[in-house]
Amino acid sequence: MQQKLLNEAMAGVAGGNDFQWCFSQVKGAIDEDVAEADIISTVEFNYSGDLLATGDKGGRVVIFQHEQESKNRPHLRGEYNVYSTFQSHEPEFDYLKSLEIEEKINKIRWLPQQNAAHFLLSTNDKTIKLWKISERDKRADGYNLKDEDGRLRDPFRITSLRVPVLMPMDLMVEASPRRIFANAHTYHINSISVNSDHETYLSADDLRINLWHLEITDRSFNIVDIKPANMEELTEVITAAECHPHQCNVFVYSSSKGTIRLCDMRAAALCDRHSKFFEEPEDPSSRSFFSEIISSISDVKFSHSGRYMMTRDYLSVKVWDLNMENRPVETYQVHEYLRSKLCSLYENDCIFDKFECCWNGSDSAIMTGSYNNFFRMFDRNTRRDITLEASRESSKPRATLKPRKVSTGGKRKKDEISVDSLDFNKKILHTAWHPKDNVIAVAATNNLYIFQDKIN
Amino acid sequence: MECAFDAQNLISISLRKIQSSRTQRGGIKLHKNLLVTYVLRNARQCYMSKNALQTQRTPPYEDAATVRGRQEYLELTGSFTEFADDFDCNFAGVQSDTWHCGAHQSMAQHMELGHQDASACAMVSPSDSDLMVSEACWSCADKSSWELPISNTQANQKTVLDLDTHVVTTVTNGYFHSDCCAQPKQPQAAAPCYTRKRKMDTSYYIVDPEFYLPDFVPLSCKRMRSEDDDDDDLESDSEQLDSANISNLISVLGSGGLSEFVSWQQMDLEQIFGSQTICSKHTLLAGSGWTRAIEAF
Numbered sequence: 001m002q003q004k005l006l007n008e009a010m011a012g013v014a015g016g017n018d019f020q021w022c023f024s025q026v027k028g029a030i031d032e033d034v035a036e037a038d039i040i041s042t043v044e045f046n047y048s049g050d051l052l053a054t055g056d057k058g059g060r061v062v063i064f065q066h067e068q069e070s071k072n073r074p075h076l077r078g079e080y081n082v083y084s085t086f087q088s089h090e091p092e093f094d095y096l097k098s099l100e101i102e103e104k105i106n107k108i109r110w111l112p113q114q115n116a117a118h119f120l121l122s123t124n125d126k127t128i129k130l131w132k133i134s135e136r137d138k139r140a141d142g143y144n145l146k147d148e149d150g151r152l153r154d155p156f157r158i159t160s161l162r163v164p165v166l167m168p169m170d171l172m173v174e175a176s177p178r179r180i181f182a183n184a185h186t187y188h189i190n191s192i193s194v195n196s197d198h199e200t201y202l203s204a205d206d207l208r209i210n211l212w213h214l215e216i217t218d219r220s221f222n223i224v225d226i227k228p229a230n231m232e233e234l235t236e237v238i239t240a241a242e243c244h245p246h247q248c249n250v251f252v253y254s255s256s257k258g259t260i261r262l263c264d265m266r267a268a269a270l271c272d273r274h275s276k277f278f279e280e281p282e283d284p285s286s287r288s289f290f291s292e293i294i295s296s297i298s299d300v301k302f303s304h305s306g307r308y309m310m311t312r313d314y315l316s317v318k319v320w321d322l323n324m325e326n327r328p329v330e331t332y333q334v335h336e337y338l339r340s341k342l343c344s345l346y347e348n349d350c351i352f353d354k355f356e357c358c359w360n361g362s363d364s365a366i367m368t369g370s371y372n373n374f375f376r377m378f379d380r381n382t383r384r385d386i387t388l389e390a391s392r393e394s395s396k397p398r399a400t401l402k403p404r405k406v407s408t409g410g411k412r413k414k415d416e417i418s419v420d421s422l423d424f425n426k427k428i429l430h431t432a433w434h435p436k437d438n439v440i441a442v443a444a445t446n447n448l449y450i451f452q453d454k455i456n
Numbered sequence: 457m458e459c460a461f462d463a464q465n466l467i468s469i470s471l472r473k474i475q476s477s478r479t480q481r482g483g484i485k486l487h488k489n490l491l492v493t494y495v496l497r498n499a500r501q502c503y504m505s506k507n508a509l510q511t512q513r514t515p516p517y518e519d520a521a522t523v524r525g526r527q528e529y530l531e532l533t534g535s536f537t538e539f540a541d542d543f544d545c546n547f548a549g550v551q552s553d554t555w556h557c558g559a560h561q562s563m564a565q566h567m568e569l570g571h572q573d574a575s576a577c578a579m580v581s582p583s584d585s586d587l588m589v590s591e592a593c594w595s596c597a598d599k600s601s602w603e604l605p606i607s608n609t610q611a612n613q614k615t616v617l618d619l620d621t622h623v624v625t626t627v628t629n630g631y632f633h634s635d636c637c638a639q640p641k642q643p644q645a646a647a648p649c650y651t652r653k654r655k656m657d658t659s660y661y662i663v664d665p666e667f668y669l670p671d672f673v674p675l676s677c678k679r680m681r682s683e684d685d686d687d688d689d690l691e692s693d694s695e696q697l698d699s700a701n702i703s704n705l706i707s708v709l710g711s712g713g714l715s716e717f718v719s720w721q722q723m724d725l726e727q728i729f730g731s732q733t734i735c736s737k738h739t740l741l742a743g744s745g746w747t748r749a750i751e752a753f
Contacts, residue, residue: 102482125482187486206486237487256487289466289502292494296487343462346495347469352488 021388021401022454025079028447040443042430046110049434052080052441053120054448055105059089061122080450084133086175089124101126107192125188128203130179136172140164184210184220191241197248204241204253223271240300254311258295278320280327290342298354303363310366312357315339317368332378335370337408337419350424358433369428373444374404390442390449400454463503470496
């Protein structure tokens with residue numbers, strides 16, 4: 001009875017009433033032993049939502065493509081199947097500094113599609129690459145100068161001429177690196193963001209933000225530099241940056257101090273001085289050893305409308321109105337029950353986990369991850385929230401996801417899970433929401449879960 | 457006391473994290489280490505506030521025998537003090553805006569010895585000049601080493617830590633002599649040995665990632681960075697060292713040394729933090745942790 005009430009209370013998040021999420025697909029190995037290289041490090045839908053890209057710690061990019069809906073089961077959306085897989089980055093060694101550069105893909109960002117090919121940017125700690133993903137489903141047959149094996153024919157043996165004919169072939173998807181943007185970041189790149197002008201993009205590391213032109217690889221403009229003259233004066237680093245979705249002159253970057261700066265590239269060549277400064281005053285009563293850590297912003301995302309932006313810190317998600325700098329307009333607690341566990345989380349390094357957040361297509365809901373393979377959704381209109389779990393146990397086709405609840409009090413109710421039982425090794429750091437439909441992709445370690453709405 | 461114990465625990469954990477970050481794949485994570493130093497600062501502040509009374513009760517001077525008997529504790533005490541102060545000074549935020557660490561250095565010397573500011577209390581400067589540390593960190597005086605004078609005036613006395621012999625000596629007006637109760641050393645004998653070893657130490661440091669790309673002066677215009685920047689900067693600025701950066705801070709906490717800090721968790725906290733004076737020649741970290749680290753390079 002209580003579960004039924006809970007379901008009814010939780011239903012309706014992201015899409016109105018009678019809205020429920022159900023399992024669609026899961027990608028990845030089922031093995032208990034997870035290879036570190038297979039851990040997914042970024043997830044991103046393209047602008048149309050037809051393509052879904054994932055990057056992993058091994059430097060690979062896997063792109064899934066949305067298949068058309070089946071005529072037999074029109075009530076279901078089509079599935080995402082592997083479209084292309086390629087090795088984007090390899091481990092490198094900086095001999096000068098004796099440092100190994102990880103091949104882990106930190107971010108993938110799609111470019112708007114302008115022709116038949118698809119383009120995306122992928123980055124590791126040091127190098128950004130522009131990849132072209134194109135299809136080839138025809139091949140030319142009947143060359144005059146070379147035979148079918150590709151070997152050159154003796155010109156003196158050619159007695160007749162023929163016109164090559166395009167023959168169909170099995171679809172081949174090719175990924176080729178078109179640009180490599182290297183040697184511009186001394187510190188670890190944490191963000192890339194394509195500008196709305198579709199010609200430039202920015203890349204951010206701990207202390208600097210660079211502006212690139214997609215066609216030019218041998219130079220970039222440094223637009224933000226917060227490195228102090230003396231490093232001993234360093235008090236904060238850049239944690240995320242994003243271009244405004246519509247205003248190509250505006251971008252924001254967040255800091256480890258929990259602040260967000262909005263900059264206008266028209267104001268000055270060097271945007272060290274912000275145009276707007278967003279900061280919520282700290283509550284002195286909640287001060288602890290870890291106040292600085294939990295206030296560090298791990299992700300910042302503009303809404304699709306461009307009116308709002310969302311930030312994620314360790315315990316909460318905040319929605320900011322760009323017109324109001326002194327406090328967020330909405331604050332959602334993701335897992336407040338962890339506040340009393342910060343010491344343990346510091347010890348096992350979980351407190352340094354960088355959770356991402358995302359908007360749905362209409363900006364009416366937001367989503368972010370948590371531990372125990374839980375992820376949370378918040379409906380901004382109804383103020384309802386829901387906790388769901390990405391697990392193999394609930395991975396039956398079209399199975400409705402059951403809302404989960406973490407018990408914080410002493411008495412644990414049935415179907416609730418206690419805080420101490422949470423598995424902190426199962427963390428959902430990366431999530432993505434389809435730009436138009438209610439389809440979400442959730443990365444749980446080495447598995448990618450795809451959920452969709454169940455239209456009643 | 458519970459707060460003090462938690463703080464001590466946190467400090468130990470934090471130091472361990474910084475140590476392990478040096479060997480992590482992908483290099484030192486600036487963001488994470490910055491956050492760890494904030495925890496260190498907070499923990500230290502908490503501990504200091506709880507132990508303020510205890511420090512006042514400690515005897516101003518201890519004879520050599522007593523000190524030697526508790527040598528191990530004192531070494532770690534001194535080290536903890538200086539490292540905690542390093543972090544406190546480095547990321548004081550509220551407490552101080554600039555880096556001082558109590559190191560008595562003139563501003564003129566600041567850049568030259570700047571590389572060592574962050575680790576001034578423990579590391580040998582790669583520069584040829586005397587290397588230093590605030591005497592307050594290792595002082596035989598009765599003043600608490602928690603209360604580091606923040607001054608830019610150059611002191612006549614400087615305390616020197618030789619990383620190879622692990623001997624702490626005090627330099628007065630250019631002359632080396634061991635701390636109280638130990639034999640004085642001649643500068644001529646000590647200097648050559650010191651200089652030679654310093655070269656080894658230099659290679660031991662994890663320098664700022666931009667050691668080869670110094671960028672001390674912020675530019676006011678859009679900067680164009682080309683792929684050739686690396687080579688040019690390396691050639692022209694190889695002698696410049698970025699002063700007091702997190703990487704150097706981390707290098708202070710050498711791979712072997714931190715194991716000692718971890719071990720003092722089991723020790724009597726009252727004893728350790730009660731004693732603020734170090735009055736004799738003492739060997740820091742008798743284990744070969746530091747040496748191992750140097751040999752690795």
